[in-house]
Amino acid sequence: MTKEVGPQVSQPETKRHRALRLLKLALALMLPVFLETLDQTVVATAQTRIASQFDALSEQQWIGTAYLLTATVFLPIFGSLADIFGRYLALQLSTLLFIIGSAICTGSQGITPLIIGRAITGIGAGGLTSLARIILSDSGNLRDNNTQAAILSLLYGIGYSVGPIIGGSLAQANWRWCFAINLPCCVLGMGSSYFFLRHHPNPAAPPPGTTIAEKLQRIDYLGAFLFVTGGILLILGLSWGSQDEWSQAEVIAVFVVGGWLLVLFYLWEWFLERRVTHPHAYVSWLAEQPMIPAALFKDIDVIATSVITFGSGMLMFGMFYFVSTYFVIVQGYSQVQAGLVLLTFMPGLGVGVLVSRRVINVTKQAKYICIAGAVLGPVGAGLTGYAIVNGSTTKLYIFTAIVGLSCGMVIPSGAVQLRFTHRKDEVATVVALSMFFRTLGGTVGLAQMGAVLNAKAREYLTAAISSGQYTAQDISEAVNALASQGLIQSLPAPVLQLVRDAMTQGARWAFISLVPWLAVGPLLSVFMTRQLRFEEYQD
Template identity: 25%
Template sequence: MASEDQNHAIHAASSSTSEEGPISNPWKPQGWRFWLILASLCLLVFVASLDGSIIIIALPLISRELNAAGNYIWIANSFLLAQTVIQPLCAQLCNIFGRRNPMLVSIAIFALGSGLAGGATTTSMMIAGRTIQGLGSGGILMLVELVICDLVPLRQRGTYLGMVMSGGAFGAILGPVVGGALATANWRWIFYMNLPICAVVLPAIAWLLRVQYTKEPTWMRALSRIDWIGSFIFIGSSCSILLGLVFGGSQYPWSSWRVILPLVLGFLGGVGFLFYEGSAFCKDPSVPLRIFNNRTSVAGFYIIFISSITLQWVCLMYPLYFQGVRWTTPLRSGVDFIPFQVFLIIISVVAGVLLTQFGSYRPLHFFGFALGMLGTGLNTTLSRHTSTPVWVVYQAICASGQALLTSTILPAIMASLSEEDVAAATGVYSFLRSFGWVWGLTLPGVIFNSRFDYSSSQISDTDARHLLQNGGAYEAAGSGYVKSFPPVVQDQVVDTYVDALRIVWIVAIALSATGMFVVFVEKHISLRQDLDTKFGLDTKGEKGDVNAELAQGDADRAESK
């Protein structure tokens, strides 16, 4: 196992400007292709994120039209499942076939899934369309960050990751609002609207994203490099875990063998996958174990997993607070949650700029978790009578904590790894982020339902108590159902909601505390200021291109020495 100090020394030796402190001789993109590619990436992330959140509002209407019955849960979850499991394999394909072709295929797959979902006449067709959409979305989200890593030196990546990921946050803001509007008019346009966007971005990426890579002499040689066995084990075990999480508490009790068996098999498969990847049988692993050989990368992977859980935690529980405690409509709760997304966008960009300017990621991670814990702790005081300015400030604090992490974790992971491992590390990073989102949707729901059932004894109306138990409280939020009870019972129900949410927020504080502890495991490593990649833009015959300018700058510095 290579030590982190050895890796650090290698990186320092390979970079002529790796000192700590404010950046000197900053890399500045000036090529027109760079900015057009960046704009295209922002649009792709916006569409992929919008599609992930837009269906929440329209799901009841879609389920009724397609007679989905109990299968409605798969209309939403098939997308997330497919998006999650495809990313490490996609990362390996990017090393074999370059970045451009996998990106084009991902966009085409996403467009195909959108068309199928928009034209769905049966539940099975809708689920198939959503699954295909998820495969395309997973590839897009991973590749966007990978392309940024190829185009921008490590020291500057936080700035551009913050800019691109802000498009995702903007999509999450508009998702519920646009979903509500389109569901009222024609829900099929929730999916059809992706087609003209993909029709614009696909040729733009084909034209702009011409990147260098080592092409295999034959297709057979290229296909032989794919980690078929490892990918099969990984996708199978990941799907098994995700199926257990989806089934648990919704279709089957958590104690059911239908939930326990997939979870156990999935975790055993995950262990088997790691053993296989490190064995002599795996010639070209999709997840090389060397990316886990130092404490900084391992800490970064844990931080992205935990921060993804807590991000979804907040995004799930705040609308529940608005709908279950303040009795707002689902659409109104989406509007009330806009302050969180706005601050997430702004502070993400600020965090990226700070990382670029000072090159230190540990303070940003520490204060990110500190603000997250503070905001979550303040959320425990939320009640029916909390004023609007107060919960807006609470949202701002929570969002600021999350934003300090959003654009700064991937550069921290890359600091201790070589550029050779950029694709594999980005694939694992993207997988853990999506995997964390699934846990962030599952855990708070389980805790909320369990605590609500425990505290529901204070509800004097027996019928109301029975209807709201076993997950009924979550489903009843925002429906106006509680308003049908006498005022005394209404107050009791709201108090039960408040008590259950308070416990949910307390558990979130504990999770964030583990992330803050892991920040101390990270080691400070100077972020490389030079761009050294085999997958940069192909600049033959072009003037003013980013990589050409960077190469010229390196030559000038060498000559001056």
């Protein structure tokens, strides 16, 4: 391939321009990325106290699930919007939705409006998550991508480090501050985006002179409807079935309808993709481009990285939500103390990111470091379950760091694998799809772990009747107390210990239930492409 010769620019000037561009990106994305990460960890630490305020501890997983559900199903839509309307406008829309959701949560007077607010916040968070990755992946230079990955990982690391402590402190003072803190930060984030991202290039931009009406026509409305509706129904079915009975009519109905909607979504995307190559065969009023091209679902790199990021999302969000719950209820820690425990995730994450970047720089490929990180996932989940039932706080610290190491190795290597095995005009779609599966993993993981924890805890309490040490009334009080941290702490000492033992067993099996999911990733990663396609790598 011939190399295009352009104007001669001195190397120092090129470096200055590159450094200035990276600085602008860092300043523009710092607050949005930090807010999205901070929100997850703050609420994860405080959710037990928040749910207890409304006597709804048994529904606490919905505080996280509602957020992740909408962040998941709307995430690919923002990838499409970023291509059609540009990165800047899509990012501002995401931030605005984040503000609206946080404001609703701040003023909520019950668990239902709080969950609704979290759902709206999740829509905005889905946009923030995907757009940060998309903007940083627009560069085709490996060195730039690694530098930008370091910036993004640093922001994630700061959020994961200070979030649990901030969440614990705010929850003890007034839990509403966990959401109110987002409001001024979002306004500052919109301002920084205005100054530094207004003219950010869009590799997949429509032709110059395209009108707003023509841009709106490019949106895949039917595909978005089928995807969002089908995804929400399937996740609701998973949550309802795991909380109640899988054989209930409404659970079966949402699974069937949701599954068929996603099948129709795939067929519709295939139809639109064929329309691009055979425009004469189809009517002209249909959407001009598919939201997610059907061909991507046949790409082994997309499939493998999607499964791996799905598992890492399950594991990462499970750690932040359920390890905190375990320490608060079983060990009697304060919210701040529980947040400090989660700090051990950060060293593992940092080491994983550094190892991943170094290996990719040296080997010029991301496959093997991604496999190594994927293997550590099920190991970390199993060891965490073992440490919980063993009652060893020290071991739990170590195993939390191992989980962080796994996530630190998988997240950047998966992003590089996707970026450099696809064309530049496909970057927004594949990156958004990868982030979609990470948040989908978190959504499914929280619903599954919450269901397993509640089911195993109730099973343990019910079995305690046969021991003869507890009466049926004791067990009834214990089961009812699972709805509130305050009710648990008010139980008589013998019954309180019984509940703590039940929660320990529930938390143990919640983490063990992740292992089968996590074991699939390493198997598929073996088939990933080893050689990356660099567009403009410079030594």
